[in-house]
Amino acid sequence: MKNRTLLDSFKNAINGFVYCLNNEKNFKMHLKIFAISIFFAFFLGFNVTEIAIVLLISTIVIALEMINTSIEKLVDLVVDNKIHPLAKIIKDISAGAVFISAISSLIIAGFLYIPKFLIILKSFK
Numbered sequence: 803m804k805n806r807t808l809l810d811s812f813k814n815a816i817n818g819f820v821y822c823l824n825n826e827k828n829f830k831m832h833l834k835i836f837a838i839s840i841f842f843a844f845f846l847g848f849n850v851t852e853i854a855i856v857l858l859i860s861t862i863v864i865a866l867e868m869i870n871t872s873i874e875k876l877v878d879l880v881v882d883n884k885i886h887p888l889a890k891i892i893k894d895i896s897a898g899a900v901f902i903s904a905i906s907s908l909i910i911a912g913f914l915y916i917p918k919f920l921i922i923l924k925s926f927k
């Protein structure tokens with residue numbers, strides 16, 4: 803079934819997002835972390851560039867989580883839920899992509915958030 807209009811494509815993309823939201827616990831966790839990150843970005847007075855970096859790193863992790871979910875579903879479809887060494891390798895690599903993006907996002911977030919928190923802590927002394 804081909805998308806006839808741009809609106810159809812948009813609806814299908816939203817369906818994919820809603821599916822992940824309703825069915826994928828890791829996806830929900832990434833969205834919660836994203837909401838908390840944005841809250842603290844405004845609370846700590848991040849500038850536009852810093853907020854853009856937070857948006858960028860969060861989007862990379864969330865989008866990779868969606869692609870990971872998609873690859874997991876594709877593998878399950880192909881192997882029909884049977885155990886296969888290649889299915890394991892494909893799923894592990896896909897999960898690994900999410901993992902390294904989450905680690906590097908955490909490091910970047912540390913560079914951005916920790917100095918701002920330290921300034922606030924010092925102002926209480």
Ligand SMILES: Nc1ncnc2c1ncn2[C@@H]1O[C@H](COP(=O)(O)OP(=O)(O)OP(=O)(O)O)[C@@H](O)[C@H]1O
Nearest residue numbers: 828870874881883884885886887889890893894897
């Ligand atoms: N068909 C299979 N054959 C062999 N190993 C598999 C198979 N399906 C899953 N695995 C192994 O189990 C792990 C978890 O797979 P599963 O499909 O349950 O993902 P998940 O627990 O939903 O992962 P995530 O936490 O990334 O969402 C995979 O990373 C892989 O190592």
